[in-house]
Amino acid sequence: MNFFQEPFMFGGLKVPNRVILAPLAGVSDVPFRRICQELGAGLTYVEMLSAAGIHHRNKRTLDMCRRHSSEERLGVQVTGPSAESVREAVRFLDGLPFDTIDLNMGCSVRKVVSGGSGSAILSEPERIDATVGAAREATARPLSVKTRLGVSRRAISIEDTARRVARAGADLFTVHGRTRCEKYGVAADLEGIRRGIEAARAAAVRPLVTVGNGDLLDWPSVRRMREETGCDAVMISRGALGNPWIFRSVLEERTAHPTLEEWGDVVLRHLDYQEAHYGDTELAAIMMRKHLLWYIKGYPLNKELGAKVGYIKRIGEGRRYIMEYRAEWPSDLRRFEGAHKTDSRFGPNSKYDPKYEMDRRHDRGVGE
Ligand SMILES: Cc1cc2nc3c(=O)[nH]c(=O)nc-3n(C[C@H](O)[C@H](O)[C@H](O)COP(=O)(O)O)c2cc1C
Structure with a gap:
């Protein structure tokens, strides 16, 4: 058994391996989480919820709390502008069937930060202790925090944040190796993550699991992390966008792109799950478009295919295009090896930000 295949425990929850799917706004819904779990993700999360949405019992927020019967382990993430708002939200989430609760202290979306949530807390460090402490009192479930290195390069605060989070009793701590001001064009700073992890371990008052995040696009980048x-x-x-096989790849410690045959099976299954969850509706199709555009990355003639799958109005249409495409090409065709590295949308110097690329009119994005 290799390192990433080893199970780990945090706060009493057993996770079967060390590869986690992040909470992803507009992306980590039931259908996508099911696919990632099937391909090896040890733990998955509902996207970030706002404490205000929970307070007002907002319908969309409550919809996002749905869990499919096949989901073996599921976490949820929340953010709020004060310790008290987070306490109330965590109390509510504690009453739902989630295995673990994460506090978002890293989101840099302007609307979120200007409302005092997400990474806004990094400008008021005392609020970190109060917020983790309040959440700790509100739930006995495994509790975690996800954060960034600091507000900006001139205000790196990850060691201080790490100590506060660890002392307040978190069970797991995730560090994204960028600052609030940094976009994806700046490479994740692994040294900054290391410093955060070491500070957290040194200050921990109970067993603490540390998690690295940022630029994990393939097996070599995970190994390096x-x-x-x-x-x-x-x-x-x-x-994981368009590449849920990354979980399998990390667990097998090799670059393992699927054959076109396997690829088609998974994409078609994702379409089925999408329809089962959202119904045979235009909205289900619109929400699926971005996934299809991500899935076809690295395959031949993907521009032509993109011009079709990017405009589907029903899930059935997507199914037809994928089946037609699969029938046209050899079944052992594999995704272009360097898809993630050479595709200008990804890679260390990319300005591509999937969050803003998503269809915001119909999708639930953070900050809307
Ligand atoms: C589409 C999208 C949605 C995201 N939503 C969330 C979220 O809800 N909660 C969160 O903590 N981070 C969110 N993030 C940030 C990622 O989890 C991660 O910290 C960041 O993208 C860095 O990792 P990467 O370089 O491997 O993408 C989101 C990122 C993307 C691209």
Whole structure:
């Protein structure tokens, strides 16, 4: 058994391996989480919920709390502008069937930060202790925090944040190796993550699992994260978009692109799950478009295919295009090896931000 295949425990929850799917706004819904779990993700999360949405029992927020019967382990993430708002939200979430609760202290979306949530807390460090402390009192479930290195390069605060989070009793701590001001064009700073992890371990008052996050786009980048930061587990974000096979790849410690045959099976299954969850509706199709555009990355003639799948109005249409495409090409065709590295949308110098690319009119994005 290799490192990433080893199970780990945090706060009493057993996770069967060390590869986690991040909470992803507008992406980590039931259908996508099911696919990632099937391909090996040890733990998955509902996207970030706002304490205000929970307070007002907002319908969309409550819809996002749905869990499918096949989901073996599921976490939820919340953010709020004060310790009290987070306490109330965590109390509510504690009453739902989630296995663990994460506090978002890293979101940099302007609307979220200007409302005092997400990474806004990094400008008021005392609020970190109060918020984790309040959440700790509100739930006996495994509790975690996900954060960034600081507000900006001139205000790196990850060691201080780490100590506060660890002392307040968190069970798991995820560090995204960028600051609030940094976009994806800046590479994740692994040394910063390492410093955060070490500070958290040194201050921990109970067993603490540390997780590295940022630029984990393939097996080599995951291996490097582990080697350079000493993290206990990794959390995959953009690397899973259109490539849920990344979980299998990390568990097998090799670059393992699926054959066109396997690819088609998974994409068609995702379409089925999408329809089962959202119904045979235009909205289900619109929400699926971005996934299809991500799935076809690295395959031949994907521009032509993109011009079709990017405009589907029903899930059935998507199914037809994928089946037609699969029938046209050899079944052992594999995704272009360097898809993630050479595709200008991904890679270390990319300005591509999937969050803003998503169809915001119909999708639930953070900050809307
Ligand atoms: C589409 C999208 C949605 C995201 N939503 C969330 C979220 O709800 N909660 C969160 O903590 N981070 C969210 N993030 C940030 C990622 O989890 C991650 O920290 C960041 O993308 C860095 O990892 P990467 O470089 O591997 O993508 C989101 C990122 C993307 C691209």
